[in-house]
Amino acid sequence: MTATSLVTRYAGFAGLATLSNLGAQRLVLEVDDGPVGFATAVLVGTLVGLMLKYALDKRWIFGDRSSGVAMHSRKFTLYTAMGGVTTAIFWSTETAFWLIWQSDLARETGAVLGLTVGYVVKYRLDRRFVFTDTMLGRK
Numbered sequence: 428m429t430a431t432s433l434v435t436r437y438a439g440f441a442g443l444a445t446l447s448n449l450g451a452q453r454l455v456l457e458v459d460d461g462p463v464g465f466a467t468a469v470l471v472g473t474l475v476g477l478m479l480k481y482a483l484d485k486r487w488i489f490g491d492r493s494s495g496v497a498m499h500s501r502k503f504t505l506y507t508a509m510g511g512v513t514t515a516i517f518w519s520t521e522t523a524f525w526l527i528w529q530s531d532l533a534r535e536t537g538a539v540l541g542l543t544v545g546y547v548v549k550y551r552l553d554r555r556f557v558f559t560d561t562m563l564g565r566k
Contacts, residue, residue, distance in 0.1 A: 433488070436487060436488060437484075437488055437546070437550060440480060440483040440484065440487070440488065441480070441542065441543070441546040443479060443480075443483070444476040444477075444479050444480040444483070444542075445476065445538075445539060445542050447472075447475050447476055447479050448472040448473060448475055448476030448538070448542070449472060449535055449538060449539075450472075450475075451468070451471050451472040451474075451475040451476075452468040452469065452471065452472035452538075453468075454471075455467050455468035455471050455472070456468045456531075465525070469518060469521065469522075473514060473517070473518075476542075477506075477507065477510060481503055481506050481507075484506075484553065484558075485502070485506075485558070488550075489553070489554070489557075489558035491558050491560075493560070502557055502558070505556060505557040506553060506557050509549060509552040509553055509556060509557060510545075510549060512548065512552070513544075513545035513546070513548050513549040513552070514545065516541050516544050516545040516548065517538065517541035517542050517544075517545045518541070519541070520537045520538070520540050520541030520544070521534055521537040521538040521541050522537070523537060524536055524537025524538075524540075525537065
């Protein structure tokens with residue numbers, strides 16, 4: 428895979444995961460737009476985005492065709508752990524924008540900014556620590 432196609436594909440998948448994350452957040456916030464609803468929305472959105480991004484990255488970014496519950500469990504656990512650092516970037520940026528400007532537009536702008544920075548960091552961590560037995564995504 429060329430560097431251009433890798434970046435394009437990764438950015439597209441990050442975009443899909445971001446949209447699914449924000450869509451899930453909006454659904455939760457329709458039910459409860461208070462502080463508990465906000466925390467729940469961030470958590471639910473993160474989980475939705477994480478599961479979608481893992482499935483897409485595993486197959487289409489890193490070319491990982493491994494199968495089996497044990498292998499998926501190990502890789503998903505590592506993938507999630509690598510996401511811990513990047514999730515902190517995302518959550519803190521989204522929350523800061525919300526606290527400063529107190530609007531949905533600001534919150535979502537902070538989320539997009541935090542997710543963008545987080546995904547760049549995450550790709551590097553996943554390449555180094557999660558999908559170590561694949562060749563795609565390497566340069």
